[in-house]
Amino acid sequence: QVHLVESGGGVVQPGRSLRLSCGASGFTFSYYGMHWVRQAPGKGLEWVAVVSFDGSKKFYADSVKGRFIISRDNSKNTVSLQMNNLRPDDTAVYYCRLAVILTDNAYDIWGQGTKVTVSS
Amino acid sequence: SSELTQPSSVSVSPGQTVTITCSGDILTKKLVWWFQQKPGQAPILLLYKDTERPSGIPLRFSGSRSGTTVTLTISGAQIDDEADYYCYSATDKGVFGGGTKVTVL
Numbered sequence: 001q002v003h004l005v006e007s008g009g010g011v012v013q014p015g016r017s018l019r020l021s022c023g024a025s026g027f028t029f030s031y032y033g034m035h036w037v038r039q040a041p042g043k044g045l046e047w048v049a050v051v052s053f054d055g056s057k058k059f060y061a062d063s064v065k066g067r068f069i070i071s072r073d074n075s076k077n078t079v080s081l082q083m084n085n086l087r088p089d090d091t092a093v094y095y096c097r098l099a100v101i102l103t104d105n106a107y108d109i110w111g112q113g114t115k116v117t118v119s120s
Numbered sequence: 121s122s123e124l125t126q127p128s129s130v131s132v133s134p135g136q137t138v139t140i141t142c143s144g145d146i147l148t149k150k151l152v153w154w155f156q157q158k159p160g161q162a163p164i165l166l167l168y169k170d171t172e173r174p175s176g177i178p179l180r181f182s183g184s185r186s187g188t189t190v191t192l193t194i195s196g197a198q199i200d201d202e203a204d205y206y207c208y209s210a211t212d213k214g215v216f217g218g219g220t221k222v223t224v225l
Contacts, residue, residue: 035214044153045163045206047214057211095162099153106174108153108165 011115030074038092060112124217142207
């Protein structure tokens with residue numbers, strides 16, 4: 001059973017930093033890219049970042065580029081999101097996501113999310 | 121532009137058919153994934169590669185494409201289909217549509 005569990009959310013002041021983690025189990029973590037997606041209160045889904053299976057490639061949404069850093073540790077089956085210089089509009093539930101496309105099926109697994117509130 | 125455009129809301133009577141469109145320049149070259157999200161829950165994958173259904177997704181969910189517009193069709197809508205629906209596509213970066221709230225009444 002594939003399982004993703006996010007942690008690290010909380011309340012933080014504008015300009016400060018926070019690090020989110022996502023622990024993975026039930027699949028060969030080192031084979032697949034991992035995403036972070038967020039959802040502001042009452043708003044839609046926003047793709048945030050992706051890291052390739054080996055950590056060599058990383059891409060970011062324009063809204064977080066230069067402030068957020070995605071990374072992974074394949075020895076610990078974890079993917080992280082270091083969020084720096086946080087702004088009130090970063091307030092959201094943050095989900096980690098695994099997207100796998102097979103020959104005749106696809107899996108798109110999301111964690112339960114971790115809530116981040118940026119407020120003074 | 122990497123934006124994806126969806127209608128903000130649609131409504132359907134139980135048993136009827138409803139369509140949700142997703143359009144954007146990126147769709148000239150890229151395929152669409154569709155997600156369903158109910159309040160307080162993580163999204164669920166409904167369709168991938170425009171038209172493909174993952175195992176376990178009911179047959180009443182189907183997809184089609186015309187040019188740079190991709191459509192999700194719910195045939196014989198059920199009360200349980202009331203939810204928010206998002207299209208998604210990706211180059212190196214991902215992008216979600218703004219979401220469509222489907223009301224079944």
